[in-house]
Amino acid sequence: MSGWLAGIGGAVMTGARHVGRAGILAAATFGAVLRPREYRREAFVQAKKIGIDSLPLVLLVAALSGSILAQQSGYQFTEIPLWVVGNTVAAGMLTELAPLLSAIIMAGRVGSGIGAELGTMKVTNQIDALRTLGRDPVTELVAPRVVAGAVMMLPIVIFANIVGIWSGWLSAIALLPMTTHEYVYGVQNYYHAASLIFSLVKGFFFGITITFTACYVGLQAEGGAAGVGRTATNAVVSIIVLIMMLDVFLAPLYKAFQ
Amino acid sequence: MIEIRDLRKVLNGKAVLDGVDLDIHEGMSLVIMGPSGTGKSVLLKHIVGLFDPDRGEILVEGMSVPRAGGKEIKEIRSKISYVFQNAALFDSLTAGQNIQLGLPEEHCRRVPALDDPLVREAIEHVNLGHEVLRLMPAELSGGMQKRVAIARAIVGKQKYILYDEPTTGLDPVNANVINRLIARLQGEIGATSIIVTHDVESAFYLGDRIVLLANGRVQASGSPDELRESRDPIVQDFLHPKLETEEFDG
Numbered sequence: 001m002s003g004w005l006a007g008i009g010g011a012v013m014t015g016a017r018h019v020g021r022a023g024i025l026a027a028a029t030f031g032a033v034l035r036p037r038e039y040r041r042e043a044f045v046q047a048k049k050i051g052i053d054s055l056p057l058v059l060l061v062a063a064l065s066g067s068i069l070a071q072q073s074g075y076q077f078t079e080i081p082l083w084v085v086g087n088t089v090a091a092g093m094l095t096e097l098a099p100l101l102s103a104i105i106m107a108g109r110v111g112s113g114i115g116a117e118l119g120t121m122k123v124t125n126q127i128d129a130l131r132t133l134g135r136d137p138v139t140e141l142v143a144p145r146v147v148a149g150a151v152m153m154l155p156i157v158i159f160a161n162i163v164g165i166w167s168g169w170l171s172a173i174a175l176l177p178m179t180t181h182e183y184v185y186g187v188q189n190y191y192h193a194a195s196l197i198f199s200l201v202k203g204f205f206f207g208i209t210i211t212f213t214a215c216y217v218g219l220q221a222e223g224g225a226a227g228v229g230r231t232a233t234n235a236v237v238s239i240i241v242l243i244m245m246l247d248v249f250l251a252p253l254y255k256a257f258q
Numbered sequence: 259m260i261e262i263r264d265l266r267k268v269l270n271g272k273a274v275l276d277g278v279d280l281d282i283h284e285g286m287s288l289v290i291m292g293p294s295g296t297g298k299s300v301l302l303k304h305i306v307g308l309f310d311p312d313r314g315e316i317l318v319e320g321m322s323v324p325r326a327g328g329k330e331i332k333e334i335r336s337k338i339s340y341v342f343q344n345a346a347l348f349d350s351l352t353a354g355q356n357i358q359l360g361l362p363e364e365h366c367r368r369v370p371a372l373d374d375p376l377v378r379e380a381i382e383h384v385n386l387g388h389e390v391l392r393l394m395p396a397e398l399s400g401g402m403q404k405r406v407a408i409a410r411a412i413v414g415k416q417k418y419i420l421y422d423e424p425t426t427g428l429d430p431v432n433a434n435v436i437n438r439l440i441a442r443l444q445g446e447i448g449a450t451s452i453i454v455t456h457d458v459e460s461a462f463y464l465g466d467r468i469v470l471l472a473n474g475r476v477q478a479s480g481s482p483d484e485l486r487e488s489r490d491p492i493v494q495d496f497l498h499p500k501l502e503t504e505e506f507d508g
Contacts, residue, residue, distance in 0.1 A: 038363075129346040132306050133359050133410075134335050180409075 051152025056148020066164030089168035115235025118218025153207030276474030287466030354391030401432035
């Protein structure tokens with residue numbers, strides 16, 4: 001019993017320590033982000049790595065999810081008009097699937113990459129070397145990645161929405177007894193500017209969460225190659241859990257502003 | 259001058275440094291040696307503020323390292339360069355860009371590394387050709403990586419150069435090349451060198467003064483000759499290690 005309690009106490013202490021360290025890093029990152037001149041060049045490099053290089057995979061997953069959504073809703077809604085399929089695909093993509101699935105893909109691709117890269121830098125003394133060279137690791141490494149992640153998630157989410165709704169249309173007219181006119185009517189029936197803004201707001205915060213968490217976990221790495229491996233895994237798991245938690249909190253916000 | 263007073267640091271429950279006192283005068287070549295795990299690298303990291311001491315003081319030209327704020331620590335670090343044990347070159351940058359990091363940020367933004375005369379001078383100092391400047395660290399041998407790291411340390415012409423196990427992981431030929439390079443640079447640029455090593459041969463070759471750390475303290479200190487003649491059993495054990503052999507029955 002006492003061992004069990006000690007375990008819980010230890011976990012709470014570890015959690016509190018991480019929250020404190022992450023808070024300090026967040027404050028330093030916020031301060032560094034306000035000095036774009038110092039990291040502008042690296043931010044462009046990261047924007048390509050985080051955004052443009054991730055786009056094909058994100059769009060493939062968006063196309064598949066739009067198609068699945070159209071087919072499943074078409075098969076389920078037998079008693080109601082089929083234009084609802086367009087409505088469902090637009091609602092599903094804009095409010096959840098485009099930002100969330102893009103974020104999960106980015107967590108696997110970008111989050112693990114940043115975690116492993118910074119983790120390797122930490123265990124091979126490159127972070128210490130930066131400090132001794134009078135450079136600030138937060139300005140050099142964290143700020144450009146966080147800014148690139150936040151900014152590049154916006155076009156990624158926009159493209160994911162477009163491709164998802166387009167693939168939903170393709171599946172609907174190919175596999176369901178409905179016309180383009182019905183599908184477009186359904187999409188228009190759902191669409192309102194707030195839903196697109198909500199989609200982008202989610203993408204923006206997910207972008208920050210992915211890159212910041214990956215940087216934080218990477219900078220905590222210890223212990224050689226095995227430590228770097230653990231860091232990459234921890235980065236992906238932490239990002240996915242945090243994104244899902246953030247999504248839960250953002251949903252009521254959307255309802256409030258609708 | 260660097261002054262270290264009553265320095266204590268506990269890591270993982272063990273007092274790695276326990277009351278270290280040391281004066282490092284300008285222009286000298288000080289070698290800190292001792293068995294693995296005696297806090298040699300930890301001591302170096304305290305000098306540049308990578309570790310905070312649990313007790314004690316470190317003064318670099320009168321400025322307290324543990325009490326330095328952001329601006330002061332930057333000023334202290336601008337006087338010191340550090341050669342890490344594993345070279346610690348940045349994988350994503352070329353050798354030239356790595357060397358240029360030893361110069362102020364404003365300078366790096368203005369001048370491309372390949373055309374930088376200071377970078378070219380530094381790579382010549384370590385006996386490497388200009389073609390190396392274009393290569394990535396992964397394309398360099400261990401010995402070349404160390405030399406690029408030394409070029410990065412000398413490019414800014416800092417007053418103090420800290421070498422953390424500069425020959426570890428190198429074959430004897432390359433280790434000898436690095437030792438001769440450090441000795442030559444000491445003569446050419448006149449910086450104060452602090453060299454951490456557990457290699458006795460390197461220590462006696464490089465040091466004007468040698469400090470032996472043991473059990474978290476300065477066990478012995480003096481010129482190479484004074485250390486050779488020391489009757490302290492710990493010093494003699496370190497300088498002339500005996501290989502213990504076990505005898506097997508039948």
